[in-house]
Amino acid sequence: xxxxxxxxxxxxxxxxxxxxxxxxxxxxxxxxxxxxxxxxxxxxxxxxxxxxxxxxxxxxxxxxxxxxxxxxxxxxxxxxxxxxxxxxxxxxxxxxxxxxxxxxxxxxxxxxxx
Numbered sequence: 001x002x003x004x005x006x007x008x009x010x011x012x013x014x015x016x017x018x019x020x021x022x023x024x025x026x027x028x029x030x031x032x033x034x035x036x037x038x039x040x041x042x043x044x045x046x047x048x049x050x051x052x053x054x055x056x057x058x059x060x061x062x063x064x065x066x067x068x069x070x071x072x073x074x075x076x077x078x079x080x081x082x083x084x085x086x087x088x089x090x091x092x093x094x095x096x097x098x099x100x101x102x103x104x105x106x107x108x109x110x111x112x113x114x
Contacts (some may be wrong), residue, residue: 023111030083031064031101035111046105049113054078055106056098063098064110065089 023035031051038049052065063086064079078089078098087095 011095024108026082027110028083031079031110038113045113051112053108053110057106063089 023032035051042099047068047070050067050069052067054063054065055061056063062081064081066076068076074091075088078086078095080086083104089095
């Protein structure tokens, strides 16, 4: 009778561990869907996508920067919280569509392609 309770518990624990997401829960729905689509296509990458969340410390707006590491480019699409592409953001010169963006270290990695 002990095995009747033990086996379902092991299966439940394994299921819970296996369902852990590799991205935060507090991201917009459009971004969650985009990551899920990109994960379906993952087969290893030589140029891997990293998605950063950047907070403008002046306006407190959140933006999402798609960066293709290893490409040699220092720019990538920048989206607002609603998922609209604001511009192609350059790491060195910024983005003309944003009047004043002060990232000042307020950023986090949302997801990295593997």
